[in-house]
Amino acid sequence: MSAEVDCGRSQRTREAGRRWLELGRLVVVVVGDREGDIALFMAGLTAAGVEVHAFRDGSEALLHCGRNFPDVVVLNARLHDITSAQWTRAVRQKSTLPILVGVERADADAAGPALLAGGTSVVGRPYSAEEVLTSLSALQSSIAARRAAEGVLRHGPLDVDLQTFSARFRGRELELPLKELELLHLLLVNAGRVLAAEEIMEALWGPQPRSTSTSALKTHVQRLRAHIGDRAAVRTVRGHGYTLGYFETESQSGDPAAPTAGG
Known part of the structure; x- marks a missing residue:
């Protein structure tokens, strides 16, 4: 050939x-x-x-x-x-x-x-x-x-099974506390769009004082990244909110306009 x-x-x-x-x-x-x-x-x-x-x-x-x-x-x-x-x-x-x-x-x-x-x-x-x-x-x-x-959501190497309340990254099971699992589920459901911090906070905690929920959200984002073992898994779009990161199966991974992983 x-x-x-x-x-x-x-x-x-x-x-x-x-x-x-x-x-x-x-x-x-x-x-x-x-x-x-x-x-x-x-x-x-x-x-x-x-x-x-x-x-x-x-x-x-x-x-x-x-x-x-x-x-x-x-x-x-x-x-x-x-x-x-x-x-x-x-x-x-x-x-x-x-x-x-x-x-x-x-x-x-x-x-x-x-x-x-x-x-x-x-x-x-x-x-x-x-x-x-x-x-x-x-x-x-x-x-x-x-x-x-069967209640399975998938984005890149991330899976969430809503029937067993479990999550995997590259086939490795993630031992997530409930709030981090809820956060990951919310991001997966909205994969491809940026969720405003206020939108996430209301979904996770309902109406609460902004100072409390903002601090808690940042903590849970950091913990979720740590559990996944990849800071780029959850990206911060400065001034807007959060979105799931791009992975190597997606051509956008080299996009210079992609959101940052910090914050």
């Missing part, structure tokens, strides 16, 4: 990935393959701003999907520890998680049992990041609806 064709494919993959940014980070779990065997596929997804997790064992992947909140699973039709149909049925008992069943062209019949068990569609192996992202375009609205129904 020529460098020109390879470059064109990479560009199309990045463009397909950018379409998901309005949903926040897209999380894909690949089941039944060793990372070394799908390194190029994972690299292509990562370059498009997608978070990828790979599991050789189907049972280990089931545990991961139960504890976390992936958006899509790419499932090898031929798992080595359990069958792909068993894996799919286990997921379908609790979730509408999209499951793309991966098959070799000469082994297309292998996808049948998993599809009958509730698999979403078929993708070819060896995997192509461009093909997988393109095939997911039709599922974009259903993924957003599933997140909303």
Whole structure:
């Protein structure tokens, strides 16, 4: 394959990935393959701003999907520890998680049992990041609806699960006190806009003397940044208020007009 064709494919993959940014980070779990065997596929997804997790064992992947909140699973039709149909049925008992069943062209019949068990569609192996992202375009609205129904908000590497009152940053669980969790939730709901300090204070505490709530808000912002471990996660727009920061999956991260992280 020529460098020109390879470059064109990479560009199309990045463009397909950018379409998901309005949903926040897209999380894909690949089941039944060793990372070394799908390194190029994972690299292509990562370059498009997608978070990828790979599991050789189907049972280990089931545990991961139960504890976390992936958006899509790419499932090898031929798992080595359990069958792909068993894996799919286990997921379908609790979730509408999209499951793309991966098959070799000469082994297309292998996808049948998993599809009958509730698999979403078929993708070819060896995997192509461009093909997988393109095939997911039709599922974009259903993924957003599933997140909303299950109470998950996502922005960059931040997740908040409203059913379990939990939050994660880059997959790491954040042990947030209630007020910091409420603050993070408010910022996530309003991702992309600057919230005035007065607006945040009223949402968190109701009408109170400005001196009290202003001091408390600054304290909670500082604590939230400390819990996340990234000062840029919550940015101060001087004279206006606060907003969620930009992350590396967003092209605005290099925008000179982006708000500051101080304050």
